[in-house]
Amino acid sequence: MPKVGMPAIRKPQLINATMEAINSAGLQKASVAMISGYAGVSPAIINHYFGGKNGLLEATMRFVLRQLADGVQSRLQETDKNDVVGRIKAIVGGNFDPRQLDSKVVKTWLAFWSQAMHDEQLYRLQRANEKRLLSHLVYELKRVLPREQAIFVAQGIAALIDGIWLRGALTPTGINSDLAQKLIGDYLRLQLPEEILSRY
């Protein structure tokens, strides 16, 4: 085992174990002992690599957020810059990427959301992400709608995304990605002028 490179192995391993622990027992009961158990390593190693439990939780949240951002970004890159509808659907699609709908990820996310209101660090991460979703949507919508209305519709879409996702978190069958995209696509269609829609 090379000495360098261990962090690159251990960190993702522990982040994944964290999500597994949260998935099966909840954030409250996800002790370092349980997490390190899932990872098959000693609890002390968490301090070694993340400086403590908090560091690991924060890293886990960053990981989830980055995964989401990547999902959105890669879809946007594959979409014509002028295809407003397509780009919005790309943003929505990124939010319902299969990797984000995994039970582990959904529960982790919701746990962090709840936690964020009492943890400065998590709060900032969550806020930034939330704002980015909105600004992405507004940016695209402004190209086809007046500013005020663009913001209005963006808020509607963002609410639909989070609402579907939140309700799905509590449903035994999980989030229905198809229905989600149909609901939001329908909403978008009703909000955009005929001319825009017919363009594509």
Next chain:
Amino acid sequence: MPKVGMPAIRKPQLINATMEAINSAGLQKASVAMISGYAGVSPAIINHYFGGKNGLLEATMRFVLRQLADGVQSRLQETDKNDVVGRIKAIVGGNFDPRQLDSKVVKTWLAFWSQAMHDEQLYRLQRANEKRLLSHLVYELKRVLPREQAIFVAQGIAALIDGIWLRGALTPTGINSDLAQKLIGDYLRLQLPEEILSRY
């Protein structure tokens, strides 16, 4: 100390203290010591009246849910049974009742939502509530829309309610009730046939 009536005083007092503790420190850090501190009583009394911390948390959730149901119910009773649009707006309005938008209540709710996925008892309560919202909406919408479409729109409205509410939980300024009702009213208007809307 009066012999009778104490439970009627202590229980709401402790439920309120629980929400205050959750509001200021989060569910995870809301210890019985902190809660009883907010209530100005001894920690042991929680066991006396609720049989333990868990009993208190469950009672708190029941309280919040009942408050919501009452808000919806009282609005519905004041609305003409044939005024579909009015009744849906009553349901939405109940969900954005000022009492439900109090920071204390919002944070308590979100905390429970997150917790519900790992607590059988809370899960059942949450699920029942979630289903009731949907069935209320479907019931009204079916009177003016085909069954399939009624369900579809109901899901959209429910998602908007929860989504706005969830996003508002993280916003420093809290939930914007007016905007919420405007967004949902707009959605409803776009989904209903002209003839229905013009009726009122």
Next chain:
Amino acid sequence: MPKVGMPAIRKPQLINATMEAINSAGLQKASVAMISGYAGVSPAIINHYFGGKNGLLEATMRFVLRQLADGVQSRLQETDKNDVVGRIKAIVGGNFDPRQLDSKVVKTWLAFWSQAMHDEQLYRLQRANEKRLLSHLVYELKRVLPREQAIFVAQGIAALIDGIWLRGALTPTGINSDLAQKLIGDYLRLQLPEEILSRY
């Protein structure tokens, strides 16, 4: 309810409840709440009548000891003062009186015995009782045996009584009174000179 006379009702009621609690849950778990529950009264009443839990426990032990002493005494009174064998059997019989073999009493006794080693008050009561059994036996045996041997045999009988009783406490079927008396009768027969035995 006459004011005088209540103690005469409540005290035995609580002592009996104490034994029931010890019988079903053990001394360690016999809380005042449980005891008062068995008695159908409020926990506070124990302090009223016995000055605290300790007072009740001590009273309970006194009750058991007095019951034993009564059982022995009444049997001795019915036996000819010169019938040494009969009197010893009376003492033994008193120790295996049905009232003493009740599960409630057996468990209470053993609990107290164990407890006595760490409670000055209980220790004195237990010691006095233990010594009385021995001196009763020695007193009778001295009339037919040399002093040294009388003490020796008395210790044997006392040990048999307590040993049978202790082992019986752990047996699902409880103490076998007949076997007990047969074992001790046999022991006595082997220890006494022919002439004494033939006398009766």
Next chain:
Amino acid sequence: MPKVGMPAIRKPQLINATMEAINSAGLQKASVAMISGYAGVSPAIINHYFGGKNGLLEATMRFVLRQLADGVQSRLQETDKNDVVGRIKAIVGGNFDPRQLDSKVVKTWLAFWSQAMHDEQLYRLQRANEKRLLSHLVYELKRVLPREQAIFVAQGIAALIDGIWLRGALTPTGINSDLAQKLIGDYLRLQLPEEILSRY
């Protein structure tokens, strides 16, 4: 701190501390804090090594029982298999081994005996031990006495052992081992046929 071998050091250390705590304060007051105090370690370590207070108590009882069994076994191994009287005295001697007569051990034992009636785990251990003593005795006695009588005498000896031991637990001077063996030896002599006794 060495990585290996710690359990082998800590476990006996904690078991011994448990007996010391029981000796000086009784089982009821033997808190984990007190026990760990006697051991000079932190209370949390009890959970580390025994999974909780109960685990430690059970381990302590097992230790005492094994020590007794060892004392009997080693004496039996040093005794001719055909020397019935010698073998019975070996069994008796093992029960009055100095290690078993230590105040610490006596009080621990009695505490467990009393506790056993309300603790399934302890009950089984105690019962097994009690039965083993009896079966050991019966096995030897059957070689020189008819079955029925062998059982009868075995019960007498067992009762004497436990009775002497129980009474000694309450005596300030403790158990008198010599007297114990003399009493039981005498009992045995009276029960066995002349021919058997003269054989050795």
Next chain:
DNA sequence: GATGAATGAGCCTTCATTCAT
């Protein structure tokens, strides 16, 4: 006489973290 209300002390346990190896 009797009770419901309330409390403070203490107990067992969990847990994140530190440290020597």
Next chain:
DNA sequence: AATGAATGAAGGCTCATTCAT
């Protein structure tokens, strides 16, 4: 790099007791 050992702090809960009624 990794771990087993150990701990101190804190948490939930039980319980005997006190008090006003």
